[in-house]
Amino acid sequence: MKNSISLFSYYRFTHIILMLVVLALIPLSSQAEKHEFDMTIEDTRIVLVGNRDFHTFAYNGQVPAPLLHVKEGDEVTVNLTNMTTLPHTIHWHGMLQRGTWQSDGVPHSTQHAVEPGETYTYKFKAEPSGTMWYHCHVNVNEHVTMRGMWGPLIVEPKDPLPIEKKVTKDYILMLSDWASSWANKPGEGGIPGDVFDYYTINAKSFPETQPIRVKKGDVIRLRLVGSGDLVHSIHTHGHISQIVFKDGFPLPNPIKADTVLVGPGERYDVIIEMDNPGLWMIHDHVDTHTTNGNKVDGGIMTTIEYEEVGLDHDFYVWKNKKFVPDFYYEESMKKGFGMHNSTVFKGELIED
Ligand SMILES: [Cu+2]
Known part of the structure; x- marks a missing residue:
């Protein structure tokens, strides 16, 4: 009698352990991750070709900006510090921003532009998946078109084709x-x-x-x-x-x-x-x-x-x-999720 009870509790115990392990493992693959990145904007000189240089406002001092590589559903927080002399933002092009419209990065519409010396925090859920990008939304004609304020945001789908x-x-x-x-x-x-x-x-x-x-x-x-x-x-x-x-x-x-x-x-x-x-x-x-x-x-x-x-x-x-290598972010793309700076794109800092 005593033996059969202990055998019963032994099975029950192993069952519970097994269930706990399964429960812990299943959501691991689909669980949303949280990412927090610090990013700056700096006056930077880059060279397009030969001696053709350009004054840019570079995210983390590089053009293109760092690769942000996350998974669909992840929570992304970016603390943006403006170290230039002009106001800027980040618009997360393609992100739905459900319930987080104030992270859409549009001056006069969703936020005050981030003034020189200020920090602004963007927080959003990475959805939908796909090849997205981010760019400044202040004076887009100049800042995006010819000051290099853009970078890739790759959101990996939960179910790839x-x-x-x-x-x-x-x-x-x-x-x-x-x-x-x-x-x-x-x-x-x-x-x-x-x-x-x-x-x-x-x-x-x-x-x-x-x-x-x-x-x-x-x-x-x-x-x-x-x-x-x-x-x-x-x-x-x-x-x-x-x-x-x-x-x-x-x-x-x-x-x-x-x-x-x-x-x-x-x-x-x-x-x-x-x-x-x-x-x-x-x-x-x-x-x-x-x-x-x-x-x-x-x-x-x-x-x-x-x-x-x-x-x-x-x-x-x-x-x-x-x-x-990494000129097309092909090495950075292999590094897994996170923010990847690249020395290939680093410009020369312009001091006042
Ligand atoms: Cu700007």
């Missing part, structure tokens, strides 16, 4: 346009009639952009972000691009294309199978966007480099190029 799971390399390409007449006149510019004469991917013009290095069998995802003022027509040679997401939302049927139009504010996620070894151009098909200060070649251009074919071809422009 089967095609997303095939991706082996993930790249972020933020497209911008710059009018050099305002390069060193902070607080001015961004007016009708501005003549844009520099065009960039992640704030660099060809030949200062970097190659996309792949091998046969890779499946790459290009997250194209229209962070400037013009429409860009991104053409990939030798491959079929599948447009899978528009502004973070999955398309009911992915569109096959070789050219993708990206307008201001828009995002397109393009998934491409690397099935054709070679050296292949990716460029803006708006011809004027492949110039630097009115000179060809330049602007929005890069190359897909397959390791199978090597770089040792006398015609290849980037034959001896110094390779800088």
